[in-house]
Amino acid sequence: MIEFWLCAGLLLLTALAFVLIPVLRGRKLQAEEDRTALNVTLYQERLQDLQAQNAAGALNAEQLAAGRDEAARELLADTEGAQALPPQRTLGIKVPLVFALLMPLLGYGLYQHWGAIDDVERARTFADQPKTIEEMTARLEAAVKSDPKSAESWYFLGRTYMAQERAADAAQAFERAIEVAGRAPELLGQWAQALYFAGGKQWTPQLQALTDEALKADPAEVTSLGLLGIAAYESGQFKQAIGHWQQLVAVLPAEDPSRQAIQGGIDRAREQLGEPVEEAAVSAGPGLTVQVALADDLQAKVQPGDAVFIFARAVSGPPMPLAVKRLTVADLPAEVRLSDSDAMMPQLKISGFEQVQLVARISRSGNATAGEWVGSSLPLASKTTEPQQLLIDSADSKAP
Template sequence: MLDFWLSAGLLLLAALAFMLIPLLRGRRAQAVEDRTALNVALYQERLAELTAQQTAGTLSAEQFETGKAEAARELLADTEGRGALHSSNLGKVIPLLAALAVPALGFGLYLHWGGSQQVELARAYESTPRTLEEMTERLEQTVKVQPEAAEAWYFLGRAYMAQERYADAAAAFGKAADLADRPAEVLGQLAQAQFFAGNRQWTPEIQSLTDEALRADPQEGTSLGLLGIGAYEAGRYAEAIGYWQRLLAGLPADDAARQPIESGIERAKAKVLEAGGTLPAEPVMASNTPALKVRVELAPALRDQVQPGDSLFVFAKAASGPPMPLAVKRLTVADLPVEVSLSDADAMMPQLKISGFAQIQLTARISRAGNATAGEWMGKVPPVANDEAALQTIVIDSPDAH
């Protein structure tokens, strides 16, 4: 900020110069005026002396006129070139008050409407933070200066979670959710922060948040993982297995997060067997289970209007039946063009499978907010039979009508 204040100081000096120079000129004019008045007074005294001498008879009329002309010449010589005298009604007080008021008023207006905090924030982000605490401080400053920045609130929540400041994280995620129209990913993070802030106690509010997240995105990972944890800690081991298996189904084969989830599933299975229960069926696609093959492409006209990180949802719905998707795959725009398959193994609910409905509607949607139910662009094909073997090509080329 030093260079900014130096520049402001120079501009202030220039402004003061315009205000004070007329005042200084006024003082010089006053000095000229005083000297002229003195010369006039001396001239008048000289005339009085000449008149007295003429009256006394010591000067002749000719000598009187000569002396008078001499005094007049001296007066003209002293005042010649000084120009006309200008009078001003401003005086000294008004220019001085204006010189003081202008910088004070300018500083006040800048503090109210200026961008000093934004300038300081931009400078802070010029260097890479060295610690998590430093990054947290920057994010806190960001949301203070830009309270409507949903992404800043979200990343601040993530920073708080890394520091185990769960209550602060819940507040930050709550702000991000409200500002960003409650996307599924943020709702899942909010539910998780509330869960840990409440000493791992499951509450109706947490259940409501995870339900809302999964309605928007049935494969929202944080919510599925959290529901599995909640079910496991409540002793509902079979339910925990179901949530974690759904979570695994949406993860890439080489994802590092698979290992701890698989370990959790194995522990839950052991608990079920210890209690004498039976394990839930593995969500493995049987060899005779139909799979709909889908290729998704992006229309060339939209390539400049999407971002690589935008969420891509490919889902199958019953052409005539429940409105919720039967199967969903989540990717990103960076994966396009891409080929996926949708089958009963991808079912969101065991009782709602592709094989249970004769006609299936295949749709692809791009959502910047990560919302499976509403986005910016979409594409679909006419309904197909649930056992259609031919590759179906979806071109995303239309605004999403939700």
């Protein structure tokens, strides 16, 4: 922000120049005018003195004339170069000086009231793409700290916390967004979802009230419908889960990549009830199918509970993952599908980039950015439909 204040200072100096330069010039002209008036007064006193001496007989007519001529020459010499000044009225020096002192304070006060220094600072902060999700989180945390009334910043901070599995922090962020923007259905759904996972997937009257309020305002609120389906499935209420998820599928666009995952949930619920599974219920949608396995020589070096992060990142673009799934070593080998519905940020999706790289990382600490073992693929087209084989077989260069 140094450049901004330097420019503001230069503008202030320019404004002060318009005030002070005329004052200084006026003082110079006033001094010239005062000197001329003094010379004229002295000339008149000299003439009066010569006339008094002539009346007293000390000077004759010839000497009187000579004295007058000499006084006139002295007056002309003293006033030579002086400009004739038109009559003018000035404010004096006090009023301009007071105005010059008040101008910076007035300008600062007006800018504090109508200015947008916080917006300028945030624009500079978000000018470059973040390199990691941690950097994105830090930027959003700084944004809400500088402008707590930005509902958008609180919302995206909550989404980022959810991507990092920080559900409790996400719940607080969504709650602040609601305090600022009001009880919008989408925000209510996101808040309820964060509270559900922060509370160990225990359904509470508060969650029921939030989802009821969201769906009353918008019956097609997708987060609330999805959450109700998850909660019902986790509690063994498979028919209710199918009903909520079918409502969700009905309101989603045909091209929405998340339809496949929802249909998968419906199929699993039908299997639990012993009902036939509908085939090809929804379009597979764009995405990458990844088959992940662990190298044989690493089997004894890992633990079943170690986290496994499977993600896709752009070959030419931001280094932060575009989509991510989390498993454990006990789940391997496994097949997962990465699609736009798994995007960590709404504006960064797999379909938005021509080429991506697939990575699988084992992290004992649960840190998605650094671990012990890793496997990666060569660059491939984001529209690839064939399943991709990914073998975790190398030491992670980003190991802590």
